[in-house]
Amino acid sequence: MPDSSFRLITLDLDDTVWPCVPVIQAAEEVFHDWLHRHAPRLAEAHDLTSMRRHRRELMDAMPEIAHDLGQIRRRSLAMLLESFDYAVGLAEEALALFDEHRNRVEPFEDVAPVLRTLSERYRLVSLTNGTANPEATPLRGLFERSITAADAGAAKPHPALFIRALEHAGCAPSQCLHLGDDPWMDVEGARAVGMTAVWVNRYGRNWPDELAPPALTVTTLHQFLNWLDTEPQRDPR
Template identity: 30%
Template sequence: MQIYVRPAPFQVLSFDLDDTLYDNRPAIAIAERELLQHVHQQHPQTVSWQRQDWRAQKLKVLQRNPKLAHDPSAARLEVLTQGFKHLGLGNKAFSAAKDAFDCFYFHRSNFTVETSVLTLLAELGQRYRLIGVTNGNVEAERIGLTPALELVLRAGNGLRMKPYADMFVEASQHLQINLNQVMHIGDSLGSDVAGARLAGCQATWLSPGYGRDQPEADWMANNKHPMLPQVSIQHITELRHFLSC
């Protein structure tokens, strides 16, 4: 644990989800694989398209509608719809896209947060209010986080991704607290640390992220960042020590 800026008193612990409370990579890899398999099996005319083709389609969709960059679910559905139209599904494109999205969405949240993390959250919840603030679209209830978190905010439906302040402001209004009473914990300097600090919250940087061996490349290269966290920790369980000080 390293303290960069002495924390002020706070009442709420805000957690990023992906790569902070669990390693998000395995679930995403499985979901992407199952999605592509579903698409090819259900619509043989799509077999010529591989992941790089769908990535190219995503770039086109986001160029046409940049706001979708802040809504991962809506963006994926639109990418699938436009891709299916391009591949000749015509008026069946949207229903096919919805089925494909449902396949991805199921596998994307088809795991459970480790017991050690859930135990940690239960302990912290006895002293602080706990919330989740994520740029992703994981289903908190399915992965076991709902009992621990009073509120989970996800990007989309008018709420922009971190580092924009939207979700932090929404959380403070919902909880009826000042932003500086929130300590946000996350693995990303660019979205979590900068987002929290710019919004007026405090920040704890998890570095490296959950399941990682190395910290973010930009920190390793420059050893500096325009937005310092109050605290950095190397493993999520270090919160026990930090919050007992």
């Protein structure tokens, strides 16, 4: 039977519930095509690689907002538009288009059915360092809340995101399971605040030697659900 002490399940989004790279690439290509039409001098001077470099430089220069990828992208684009004598207001239209395509994700096939089952038993909250909005994706309605690094004021593995989820649900860390694909940001970050952490390893990666193993490693959420249904009550790690 499922562990009755768990009330909350938090999940990372990118590369945990959907593939990240293809959707980012597609969104950036649409975004750059838009720039070719509306800010051609900028688009000709900066390809996607140089625009990413500009954002990284801005993150280094402004560490106080580096966790907020949406704000970094907005500020970077506004700066570049201004440098080529375009209206800074174009940034909002361009980024609205980017966000629309950023949310055109295709969840892994196991995700929706497992989340529907889990949502009947547990409270579900998504935690992401990115900017995706589950309510604008095929997973609409499956999370009771979605918390981003921008919301929390810090990115995983900082405890802020995890603590925000616990406060929202009124749960102690021992009552929460976190699932994510990144050993450091997800597993180690969750364990640092006292949560049980499950590693979702969809791509056959090796676990870092310097980290203690996770409570569970799965390649699909079906395996996680089976574990919940068959394992006796566990002490959180």
